[in-house]
Amino acid sequence: MSESFVCAERDPREAYRLLIGLIGPRPIGWISTISKAGVSNLAPYSFFNMFSMNPPILGFSAALNREASGKDSFRNVQETACFVHHVVTEDVIEVMNQSSAEYPPDVSEIEALGLTAVASDLVEAPRIQEAAVAIECRLFKTVSLGNQPGNGQLVLGEVLKIHFQRKEILGEDGLVREDQLRLLSRLGKTNYMRFGEVFAVPRPTV
Numbered sequence: 001m002s003e004s005f006v007c008a009e010r011d012p013r014e015a016y017r018l019l020i021g022l023i024g025p026r027p028i029g030w031i032s033t034i035s036k037a038g039v040s041n042l043a044p045y046s047f048f049n050m051f052s053m054n055p056p057i058l059g060f061s062a063a064l065n066r067e068a069s070g071k072d073s074f075r076n077v078q079e080t081a082c083f084v085h086h087v088v089t090e091d092v093i094e095v096m097n098q099s100s101a102e103y104p105p106d107v108s109e110i111e112a113l114g115l116t117a118v119a120s121d122l123v124e125a126p127r128i129q130e131a132a133v134a135i136e137c138r139l140f141k142t143v144s145l146g147n148q149p150g151n152g153q154l155v156l157g158e159v160l161k162i163h164f165q166r167k168e169i170l171g172e173d174g175l176v177r178e179d180q181l182r183l184l185s186r187l188g189k190t191n192y193m194r195f196g197e198v199f200a201v202p203r204p205t206v
């Protein structure tokens with residue numbers, strides 16, 4: 001038996017619920033930003049990925065809320081043109097999840113959750129000491145995918161500096177030790193996926 005789903009005939013939330021189960025496991029962007037007034041912010045975004053090698057570009061998409069206004073992360077990026085992505089590992093799952101709660105714009109999740117903000121070197125947004133890796137990004141471009149509730153506001157940022165905040169993550173070959181990092185990723189529903197079996201496949205030749 002097969003079944004199909006025509007998006008135009010359904011509520012967008014139904015397609016969303018199916019797609020987050022199908023498009024995955026998704027990396028989680030744990031994004032710190034700062035407003036013009038100096039209030040810092042931290043929130044997770046699993047509509048997140050790397051999109052270009054040169055220049056190195058990371059991006060996340062923040063949905064407009066019920067009142068069709070932008071999330072704090074998006075507004076801050078528009079105000080101060082930067083963000084810091086923190087790599088999400090199993091040990092920060094609770095605090096990362098807690099940072100997704102709807103704190104008011106004048107409350108910093110970083111302070112509210114007792115995390116340690118460290119000044120970044122090249123951008124205004126602070127980085128979080130508790131994360132294994134922090135990546136400073138300068139705004140490259142925003143792309144609005146609509147102005148209705150739920151419509152994504154895509155933020156693309158150029159990677160300026162990568163902080164390995166735990167030494168054991170970098171191997172002697174200068175590359176990432178995945179077994180030490182143990183990335184956490186997002187599936188559908190409220191599910192997550194732990195770092196699991198890894199195997200290499202050599203690139204093909206013609």
Ligand SMILES: Cc1cc2nc3c(=O)[nH]c(=O)nc-3n(C[C@H](O)[C@H](O)[C@H](O)COP(=O)(O)O)c2cc1C
Pocket residue numbers: 028041042043044045046047048061062063064071072073074096097099100101102103186
């Ligand atoms: C693991 C995880 C991934 C999330 N991914 C997204 C996402 O890709 N886009 C989005 O708009 N909200 C996402 N959310 C919800 C936001 O984190 C939440 O709306 C948060 O309050 C936004 O914070 P801000 O207004 O401070 O930016 C996610 C939540 C969790 C727990």
